[in-house]
Amino acid sequence: MFPSLTSIKRKYCGENSKRKKISGAASLRENIHSLLQIMENKNSVTSAPSTEMSIRDALEILRNVPEIAPTNELWNYACNLLSKKDMREVFVSQPSHESRLSWLEFNYDQFKKNK
Numbered sequence: 001m002f003p004s005l006t007s008i009k010r011k012y013c014g015e016n017s018k019r020k021k022i023s024g025a026a027s028l029r030e031n032i033h034s035l036l037q038i039m040e041n042k043n044s045v046t047s048a049p050s051t052e053m054s055i056r057d058a059l060e061i062l063r064n065v066p067e068i069a070p071t072n073e074l075w076n077y078a079c080n081l082l083s084k085k086d087m088r089e090v091f092v093s094q095p096s097h098e099s100r101l102s103w104l105e106f107n108y109d110q111f112k113k114n115k
Contacts, residue, residue, distance in 0.1 A: 053092045058082045065097045068104070077108045 094100040
């Protein structure tokens with residue numbers, strides 16, 4: 001990951017006719033500065049506002065599915081399933097409550113078969 005000390009050569013700045021050696025500390029400072037710029041650019045790309053659905057919001061949608069009562073086994077299974085980010089995303093992306101119910105029942109059936 002890091003170059004070996006024997007492969008590190010002193011850097012030079014300026015044109016070939018008037019080459020000036022850069023000290024190890026100055027070279028290190030430049031490398032750190034470059035690394036910081038890369039990290040800043042990376043953070044600005046990944047720091048976009050999140051549109052991620054919270055568990056609370058997903059459970060609110062689940063409450064509105066008429067066929068699922070908070071006292072039944074499918075409700076409890078759905079609560080566990082919706083704690084997983086990717087499953088929550090699939091659930092809230094369904095086009096209707098009927099498709100959400102169908103998706104939950106399918107996953108619950110798969111769970112019971114593999115039990």
